[in-house]
Amino acid sequence: MTKNTLIERLFSVGAHFGYAARYRHPSTTSFLFGAKGSVELFDLEKTASLLDQALAFVKSLAAEKKVILFVSGKAESRDTLRRVAERIGQPYASGRWIGGTLTNWNEIKKRLARLEEHIAMRDGGQLAKFTKRERLLIDREITDLEAMFGGLRGMSKLPDALVIVDPRAEKGAAEEARQLNIPVVAFLNSDCDASSIQYPIPGNDASAAAVTLVLDEIAKAYQDATPAA
Secondary structure, eight states, X not given: OOHHHHHHHXXXXXXXXEEEGGGOOGGGGGGEEEEETXXXXXXXXXXXXXXXXXXXXXXXXXXXXXXXXXXXXXXXXHHHHHHHHHHTTOOEEOSSOOTTTTTTHHHHHHHHHHHHHHXXXXXXXXXXXXXXXXXXXXXXXXXXXXXHHGGGTTOOSOOSEEEEEOTTTTHHHHHHHXXXXXXXXXXXXXXXXXXXXXXXXXXXTTOHHHHHHHHHHHHHHHHXXXXXX
């Protein structure tokens, strides 16, 4: 895809719309070029260039079969985030971020192991030996653990990078990644702090269509660069 084509696609999904100036984080000033009424506008040439840089990074991860954790609980993005992560076989957190998911990874691993153990027992018919009440409690625990950690199933170690939609809303995930020096690719609006994001992609993260475009491009980049089995 040429840069002009990418810019046209970004424009068509409204990726150029930011927020009003009063919400602007100073770190996003260089990504903006003007305003329409009270709404500031992103310079889509810069957005396209930064997206290309982020895609090159994603391709480098894919080439070495590195793990990317996709993160967003926003209504505009969570379904797309789950879809693209599953498409490329990567973990995701599409609900409320559980504090300590990265910084307390050893404890999270225990919760995931318990989830796998219960699911294996259920699917293998081993719950028949328990009382009805015990089976009910185990089923409830499976439901709760899947709701909190289901997207992390199969993640055996800390991720090599994060992809975040709206690091302001997902500040917990962004901060844990910063503490552990895990690089972050983030699609972010003008109210976000871009200063600690290694690969910022400035744009309208409140637009479902813009989020879908960016996440699909990231997933395609990962797919294209993944070595054949």
